[in-house]
Amino acid sequence: MSIPEIIGSIQSTYTRVVCMVCQEKGIDYRLTEIPLRAPELLAIHPLGRMPVLRHGDVELFESKAIATYLDRVFPEPYVFPSDPREAALTEQWVSLANTVLDRTFIRTYLMAYIAPGTADGKPNRSAIEAVLPEVRMQVGILDRAVAPTGYLAGGQFTFADINLMPMLHRLGQAPEGGAVLAESKHLSAYYKRHAARPSFVRTDPPAGPPRRA
Ligand SMILES: N[C@@H](CCC(=O)N[C@@H](CS)C(=O)NCC(=O)O)C(=O)O
Incomplete structure (x- = not known):
């Protein structure tokens, strides 16, 4: 095939x-x-x-x-785990990441830097300030989630972690996002550890956002 x-x-x-x-x-x-x-x-x-x-x-x-x-x-x-509990936990975190975290971290916070829609093209400070409390709150949720095992779903690296890692990478590239991540003890250790995986290293993107057609 x-x-x-x-x-x-x-x-x-x-x-x-x-x-x-x-x-x-x-x-x-x-x-x-x-x-x-x-x-x-x-x-x-x-x-x-x-x-x-x-x-x-x-x-x-x-x-x-x-x-x-x-x-x-x-x-x-x-x-994707076959164990019912771990499979459900994987679904749970993928769903939260794709419906909530992505919107906060990437579509709202990061886009206020890379596609700000301001007349002078500078970061949209009011949008950034408005979303930061949500960024902090949602990073706190993740920090608590990974504290027990160092993974999102049970005791193994699953699609839930794969799905989250590129979002955390992008969040960490903007100043406040980087600071919030650095202050989150468990999540920053989680990110550092999984960022060393060959799958993450080999897919490291070059600087800059995706091009538009
Ligand atoms: N839920 C979709 C989201 C895909 C998505 O939004 N991709 C972004 C790039 S990360 C995109 O194509 N954005 C362009 C657009 O929204 O027009 C998935 O999981 O594949």
Whole structure:
């Protein structure tokens, strides 16, 4: 069978997540780098978001769906646990990250720096100040979650951790986000430890946001 083609950009957190899954599982894959809103995305994702996957005659969008597919098609190690409790915890943290944390850390806080929408192109300070209490509160939730085991779901590295790591990386690149992370004892130790994983090191994006078509 053909090797999986991931279409997106390594600078996108969700594209990086899917690449990390391939790296963790030792899957031979190809990343086709394209700009945001490129026609190749719209051909598969109805909203033109990245990443999308092409594998043989399978076309998929949404990073979690892509990750689930890859985990089932390719052999171990598995990034989604089979134990019911750990599987549910994985779902729980992926859901919270994708519906809440991503919106706060990336779409609101980070975008106020990289796509501020201000007349002079400078960071949108009022948007940053407004979202910071939520950033602090949500980082606190994660800090407490990883304190017992150093993982989000039980005692092993799962897709929940893969899904979170690129978000934490981006959060840490902006000044206040970096400071809040550094002050969070358990979460900063968690980030440091998992950032040394080959799957994370090998998917480290170059500086700058994804290009736009
Ligand atoms: N829920 C989607 C989110 C994908 C997403 O929002 N990707 C961003 C890049 S990280 C994107 O394509 N943004 C461009 C846009 O929203 O038009 C997934 O998990 O794949």
